[in-house]
Amino acid sequence: MESLGAPVEEGDGAHPNPELTPEVFDQAVFMIALTAGPEHRLVYSNEAFRGLFGDRPHGVPVREAFGDEPADPFLALLDQVYADTTARRLAAPRVVAGPGGGERHFIHSASPVRSRYGRGVLVALVDATAEVSATRRAELLSDQRLETLHRYEALVSAVSQMVWVARPDGSMTELVEGWESFTGQPWRSAMDAGWFEVIHPLDVDGLVEAWRRAAADRGMFEAVFRVRSTDGDYRHVQSRAVPVVCEGEVVEWIGATSDIEDQWRNRLREELMARAVAVTDTPHMDDAFMAMAAVVVPDLADACAIFLLTDPDRAPGGSVSATRVASVARPGLPPLPPMLRQEYLLGARARRVIAERRPTLLTFEPHAPPQGAVPTVSAAWLSEAEATALTLVPVIIDGRVVALAAAAVCGGRPRPDRAYIELLHEVLQLAQVPLGQSLELQRTRQVALALQRALLTSTPPVPGAGLAARYQPSSRTAEVGGDWFDAFLLPDGSLALTIGDVAGHDLAAATGMGQLRSMLRAIAYAHSDRHAPAEILAELDLAATGLDVAAFATVIHVHLVPSGGGWQAAWSNAGHPPPLLLPASGAPCLLSGGEADIPLCVDPARPRTTHHRRIDPGDTLVLFTDGLVEIPGEHLARGLDRLAAAAVAARHLPVDELCERLLGQAPDGRDDVAVLAFRPDPAAP
Incomplete structure (x- = not known):
């Protein structure tokens, strides 16, 4: 075995490269080790190397110096570099136990060199523990995100919602399908005129304004509007979307649309019951009917008038007279006729509704309201307001038809569907208890006044x-x-x-x-x-x-x-x-x-x-x-x-x-x- 202190003498076949002075690596931040001879004796290691592996004996083969480490892949690398004088490095980081415990990862390369110890191999090692840990954390986070995405896709597929993405350029993509099955029309890639064909005409402006406001504020978009379903009826839906912001710019909006028709009807019923308290407390019977008419405008109709029957207990088949006691119209329509407390004879269609005790829908062209449905003065107003449909609903209290409600739709509003007629009937009948109380108070008042006037x-x-x-x-x-x-x-x-x-x-x-x-x-x-x-x-x-x-x-x-x-x-x-x-x-x-x-x-x-x-x-x-x-x-x-x-x-x-x-x-x-x-x-x- 050669002495570590004496350089090896080479003959004429010495390596032409100049000798390496390993001490130049003493203070290097990366780890350096030098081996000599075919047995790969460890002849030099710098401070960074010793900091990772500790003090290893010099002058002995690497296998003996690192007897506590798996050395076969490393020795094979040294043999190849020494034999063909070609530099190589290990492709994957190597894992060793650090001096303070825990795993340390490093990558290393081996280069043929000549030093005062003769031919050998210079081994350079770089600590890659931080990079490897970061890579592993990123891989773990990626796996978790992928798992979360799979869960989200499974969740939105299980709920009755349409999920969509809208981009700043106006293009739209449906992530969870449902639009075509709900409306009967294929999903459109842009919010164009064709898309608006299935939206209730009275809701289009509000929907567009809500979207513009959300886009300007970069806040949540939320809107409730009516959409025509496959059976031709309009149903209330709710859409919500949030912006996705990247580097200060909105790159897309992700949203969901769900059918809330049942919730909307329940909310309207609750609102009616709250208003029923006001109907009960009103000092006049006319105010009670006015409050009832106001419930259905404008959610269910553009206008509503109520006619109080003069003699609810009349014999069937005879003439029917009534007085208009309430009328309400949404803003933008012509002024309603004045309340003159005048009695009118009702036509055949109105009498049939009273006799059959069920609502009836009358549809007609603008400026051509049907004869015999409402008094002449009301028919003239329907013509001026361009009404196209009139729903006649009997108001039944204590088993008697005491009034007739006439609800009209005007202008470009779609004609009422079956669901709306049923809801209108239900709404008016829900008010029968407070209206009955008001009528009873009115009768009591009339009796008392008659007594007082007699005195x-x-x-x-x-x-x-x-x-x-x-x-x-x-x-x-x-x-x-x-x-x-x-x-x-x-x-x-x-x-x-x-x-x-x-x-x-x-x-x-x-x-x-x-x-x-x-x-x-x-x-x-x-x-x-x-x-x-x-x-x-x-x-x-x-x-x-x-x-x-x-x-x-x-x-x-x-x-x-x-x-x-x-x-x-x-x-x-x-x-x-x-x-x-x-x-x-x-x-x-x-x-x-x-x-x-x-x-x-x-x-x-x-x-x-x-x-x-x-x-x-x-x-x-x-x-x-x-x-x-x-x-x-x-x-x-x-x-x-x-x-x-x-x-x-x-x-x-x-x-x-x-x-x-x-x-x-x-x-x-x-x-x-x-x-x-x-x-x-x-x-x-």
Whole structure:
């Protein structure tokens, strides 16, 4: 074996290349080792080499120096390079155990060299651990992504959605097919005019605007629209898409479209039930029908009118009359005919719908609505609005057809399909409970008003004077007030006027009002020789309190006696708004007479006061209840000022017209109102 310290002497066949000085690699960042002779003795290794493999003995063959490593592939490489003097490298990284534990990967090459140790092989190794690890992580991530993609493809194929891709150039690709089976038309590669043929005409503009807005904002695209399905009916679908951004640019949009017709119908039903609460609370039956008509516009129809049958219990086969009580139209259509509360005779087609109790669809050309379906005024509006279809739906409440709904589609809107007619019928029938309640309240109100009006007799003719009275009930459906008026001639030819208000807004108030009115009339007539209204009210207060007629009531009782061409008035006020005296000329004034006495049924022992005032020819005495002047939260003085101003503006009118004019300026209609006006005739002797 040669000495490591002595160079090997070569003969004339020495390698012509210059000798390599291995020490130049001492500080190299890559690993260097040098072998000598055919037995491949390790004669040099630099610091980087020793850092990976540790200190290995020099002067011994590589097999012995690396006895703990699999050396056969490496020794074979050294044999080949030494034999043919051709440089080579291993194709795949080699794995060894690092000094700190764990695997280390390196690639190495072998080159023939000549050094002071003679011929040998220079081995260069480069640590590729980081690269190999990164490659392995990338391969693992790629495998995971591929697995995720397979799962996603399986998932979207299992759900009832159409998945598509749209690119900035306008091209579109369907990833999960379904468009053709849903619409009967093949998928189109661009959103062109042919694509829009299956979209509901009223939804095209909104769909395009939603897409443009999403493209401008690079945000989520979301739209609900109607698509014509294979059976010709339109169904609601929902599309959602998100942009795919690469290096700050949107490269494509990936989206999904699904059929949501069932969810849309359920949502409409829920919306209707929410509106039913408003229908129930509305003070007027007409408002209830108006709210019902508004439910179907514009989702199911462009316009809807409801006709209330005059006699739902009529004998079948006879004529049918109805009143239009509600009409609603979407914006952009001609103005609807005014609500005139006029009765119309319904034609044969409408009567057949009522008799058969099922909806009917009538289709026709624009400007040619069918005869006998709706009244003439409604048919004229359908012609002007270019209606092409009319659905007649009976409104059934408590087993009776009480109304007829007419829903129209106009302009370019497609005619209703079977599903929409069924939904329209269902929507209108869902409202039968609140509408039934409204109708029942209306009937109760009519009965109560009939009772109240029966208790309010007409004013008598008064020689030498004009006399008029008016009563206006509250606008609240379930409320009947306790306001009343009375006017009657006494045996001696004098006149008694009374106006009052019993607390409450129900049948009990109306009943108490009737009893008080009758008792006051009887007391005043029986004691006509007493011209002291205070005494009359004192007796009434005693009787009403003792008999528990009412809990609380206000009243004014006036006694009028002809006197010298005019009339002498005496009155007593039990907590009521004071009378208004409107002179023939000059400023009006309230006849307060000081503090008013307390109301009735509070303390019958309290004394009452009689006041006096002359009423000259042409003067007008106005008695009224608080509903004419009172607004909650406002001082009563403001209402009295409004009344005085209105009376001055209308004092030239006859007393009956004056009463009408004053009722017309009542604040809000939430309370019932009674007005009584007396005016001595200027021409009377």
